[in-house]
Amino acid sequence: MPRIRVEVDGVTYEDDVEPRLLLVHYLRDRLGKVGTPIGCDTTNCGACTVLFDGMSVKSCSVLAVQADGRGITTVEGLGTDGTNHPMQRAFHEEHALQCGFCTPGMILASIDLLRENADPSEEEIREGLEGNLCRCTGYQNIVRAVRKAADEMRQPAQSEVAP
Template identity: 80%
Template structure:
């Protein structure tokens, strides 16, 4: 079995893995990151989205061996000193979830979207999140949360000015 070294949420994990193990299963079963859900296992829903070297990937479409030497950030690794990341806070404050199953992947994909485009329009947010499905909401509050987080990440004082 190949031995991999992966940094997950700032902690280095060295493990022997079978070549066919998906990153999502490695994160949950070996790294203890159960905040990354197993959704469809076909890369259709996006619930398992994480950041790999800062870029969003659907962890059900990445083999654990492909993550060797990479830095993985899960929804559990966001924020500093126990404080939630602005995107997590915005999702909470804008009620951008119902069942919450898609939320980790939506948050991670949205963070990557804002890395590329720190001030996206509603249309750009919808396009940027199109690979992540929510079966409970109409996406209105998700879009509102991303706009709120974008404003806060650009200028913390501006977040208060974003219309509810």
Template identity: 70%
Template structure:
């Protein structure tokens, strides 16, 4: 067992973990933060995307011991005093989810994009989300939601090219 100290969504945790424990399992099974799902388990789908020290990471591809001393933000840490994050609002308003499984990862990846590029084009959004799969194929509304959250002046919903 290895001792780790991790801050997750603003709360500091100290734990003894097996080195082979994946960060996503630590978040879900140890901390009960089940807002971050396990999707494909092959690094492809991006459902488990979290923010690790200021940039996105796929939490199925990080060992919990690698996050020692780090700061993790999950989708559950985005709302402030019960007030949804603009991306959460936009996903709600634009109906940017069908089954919802990919949504936490989509939101975390979109948040990463908007930090680097506050006014992305639809194309920028699609490229930024290339590591996040929606098997309901609800991409159109996801792109619209991200553009909305960016307050972008991009073409409106109907005009976003497929």
């Protein structure tokens, strides 16, 4: 069995894994990262999206062995010192969820979108998130949340502005 070493949410893990084990199952079953839902196992829905070295991937399309030597961020690894990440806050404040099943994947895909384009238009947000499906919201509040987080993330920290 292959041995992998992977950093997940800032913690390094070393494990023997079956060569065919999907990353989503490794995260959930081995590491207890149940904030990464299993939606479809076919890459259609995007619910299982995580950040793989900072880029969004659908973890049902990646083998755990492919994560060897890489850094993975799940929704549980966002935020610092008990504070939510700006994207998490924006999703909450803009009511960008209903059932919440797609929310972890939407949040992580949105963070990657803003990494590539810090000030996306509504159309660019919709296009950037087209691989993540929401069956409840109609997307309007999701788009609004991404815009709000983008605005906040572009602003310099208060400590940097104050003398």
